[in-house]
Amino acid sequence: MYNGLKRIGSSTYGYISRRFYSTTGVNGEGQSQKPQETTHFGFQTVNKEEKESMVKGVFDSVSSNYDLMNDFMSMGIHRLWKDELIKTLNPVPGSHLLDVAGGTGDISFRFLDKIKQSKYYFPQINQDGSGQSSTSLPSSATVFDINQSMLDQGKKRGILNGYNDTTDPSIDWVHGSAEQLPFQSDTFNCYTISFGIRNCTNIEKVLQEAHRVLKKGGRFLCLEFSHVPNPLLKFAYDTYSFNVIPIMGQLVAGDRDSYQYLVESIRKFPTQDNFAKMIENAGFKQVTYKNLSFGVCSIHSGFKL
Template sequence: MAHMRSVLRGRLCGMREILRCQKASYTEASRKETHFGFQAVSEEEKRERVYKVFENVAHNYDIMNDAMSLGVHRFWKDWLLQLMKPTPGMQLLDMAGGTGDISFRFINYIRAQREKWIRQELKFQQDLSWPDISKTYQNKEEGSLMGSRAVICDINKEMLKVGLQKSLRLGYSEGLSWVAGDAEELPFGDDKFDVYTIAFGIRNVTHIEQALQEAYRVLKPGGRFLCLEFSHVNNPLLSKIYDVYSFQVIPVLGEVIAKDWKSYQYLVESIRRFPSQEEFKAMIEDAGFSKVNYHNLTSGVVAVHSGFKL
C-alpha cells in the first residue's frame, strides 16, 4: 500500500512537472515580443489585435480602400493579374484574400479568355447556322471557367462574410471557395495550387517566414508565389508627400468614414515596419523559392514580389 502511494505520488509529481513545463513554454511563446505597428507587444497580443482591426474595418474595407488610395489600389490589383496571366484550369490560392478583390479579377480574366476563345472558334466556322452557333455557346457555358478555381483563404471570418456577400451581389458564385485559415498554418495539403497570391496581407502576419514556408508547401512544383504589398518609396519628393499623407490624412479618413482612427493608424505604422524590397526578396529566397524578383509600382509605394517553386 505504502509502495503504491509512493508510485502514485511519483507519477503525480511527473505530471505536475510536465504541466509546469507546458505552461512555461506557452507563456514564453505568448510573451515573445513582436510589433503591432510601432508598439512592442507579445505575439499573442499582436494576433488578437490584428484580428480586431480587420473585424472592425470589414464593413467599410472596400470603401476605405478606394478613399485612401483614390482608387489606385484597383490599378495595382489589375497589374498583379496581368503578371499572373491566369490560364484555363488554373488553381489559385488567394491568401489573406479578405473581400475577394484578387479572386474576382481572376474569374474575370478567365471569363474574358473564354469569350475570346469562343469568338475565335466561331470565326473559323462562318458557315454555321444560328442554332449551331447557339449550341456552341451552350457547350462552352457548361464549364464556363474551364476548371479554374480560386480559394479565398483568410483568418478573419468577418472579412470573409463581407466578401461572400459581395460575390453573390456581383454574380461570382461559380469557381470560388471561401475558407477560414491562418497563413502560418494552411488547411491544405502539399502541392495543391498553381498560384499563391497574398495582396496587402503578409505584413499583418506574425511570423512571415512561416507563412512563406507554407506558401511553398502548398504550391505545386512549377507553381508561382506572388505578393502585392506596400513597400519603400524610392522617390525622395514623393516619399515626403507620402509620409504627410499617410500619417496626417489616412487616420483622419479612417475616423470620418469608418469611425476608427486606431485601425488606420496601425495600417500606416505596419507599412513603415515592413521590410524593404531587397530584404523581402531575400526572405522569399530563404523559403526556397527560385527566380525571385520584384516590380515597384507607383515609385515603390507598393511592390509585387514573384518567385517560383522549382
C-alpha cells in the same frame, strides 16, 4: 482622446490613440518580468502571441467599410495595383489559385474574370437556361482569410459579381491562418497574398507554407505596401499617410485606430530587397519584384521549381 479611446504612446508622427493596445505597451514599456518573444503591431511592441488577435480586431472593425475605405485612401489606385497583379499572373483556364489573406475577394474575382478573357476559355450557354458554363479546363479561386467577417463581406460581393459560392464551384471561401494552411502539399498552381503578409506575425512561416502548398512550377505573387526610395516623394507620402489616412478612417469608417495601425504597419514591413531575400530563403526561385507608384507598393514574384 479620440473617440473616447485612451492614448498610450507617442511616435515620430505624433500621439497614437490605441484601442488595440497590448499589455506590452508602446516600445515594450510595461513588459512583464518573464522574457517573451515580441514583435511589432504598427509602432507598438507586443508579445508575439497577441498580434494575431489584435490584427483580427482591426479587420473585424473595418470589414463593413473595407472596400469603400480602400477607394477613398488610395483614390481608386488600389484597383490598378490589383489589376497589375493579375496581369502579371496572367492565368489561363485550368489554374487553381489560393488567395491568402483574400479578405473580400478582390484578387479572386479579378483572377476568375481574367480567365474568362483568355483565348483558351470556351464559354457555352447552358441548355437549361441556367446561365453560362465553359468547356475549357476548370479553374478555381480559394479565398482564404483569418477573419470570418471579411469573408462574409466578400461572399455578399461575390453574389453581386456573379460568383455565388453555393452554385459556382469555381469559388470557395475558407477560414484560417496563413501560417498554418489547411491544404495538402502541392495543391495549387498560383498563390497570391495582397496587402496581407504585413499583418502576419511570422512572415517566414507564411512563406514556407506558400511554398509547401504550391505545385512544382507554381507561382507565388505578393502585392504589398512597400518603401518609396526617393526622399522627396517619401516625405510627401509620409505626410499624406500619417496626417490624412487616420483622419479619413475616422470620418468615413468611424475608426481612426485601425487606419493608424495600417500606416504604421507599412513602415515596419521589410524593404523590397530584404523581402525578396526572405522569399528566396523560403525556397522560391527566380525571385523578382517590381515597384508600383514609385515604390508605394511592390509586387514580388517567385516560383517553386
